Amino acid sequence: MALPQGSVLAPLLFNIYTNNQPKSVDTRRFIYADDLGIGAQATDFKTVEDRLSNALAELTPYYEENHLRANPSKTQVCAFHLRNREAKRQLKVSWSGTSLNIVSTQST
Numbered sequence: 192m193a194l195p196q197g198s199v200l201a202p203l204l205f206n207i208y209t210n211n212q213p214k215s216v217d218t219r220r221f222i223y224a225d226d227l228g229i230g231a232q233a234t235d236f237k238t239v240e241d242r243l244s245n246a247l248a249e250l251t252p253y254y255e256e257n258h259l260r261a262n263p264s265k266t267q268v269c270a271f272h273l274r275n276r277e278a279k280r281q282l283k284v285s286w287s288g289t290s291l292n293i294v295s296t297q298s299t
Contacts, residue, residue, distance in 0.1 A: 201225070213253055215246035236270070236277070240284050243268065247286040263289035 194201040202224040212227070214220060221228035231242035247266075254261050263286040270282050281293045 218246045243284045269294040
């Protein structure tokens, strides 16, 4: 069954279909329509990077078992922090061997 893009029913069915996605320890999930956001908080960047990478690694088998195709090349990562001395620090997170695109949070 195919539903037209933009239909009201498609996101609802997708959310029902993916409701049992694994939840990683020390991360939070945010779902909007057919997008999943994963958030992590820690006192150092390395811990955040590890938590996000581990959460994505835990999702991979679930996606394969449920015939879902995640696209790591379209997945983005960003950091919000108060450490001004590390303002240009970029997260190093990968998924299925692909380094995730970094979104700048700095204003121009």
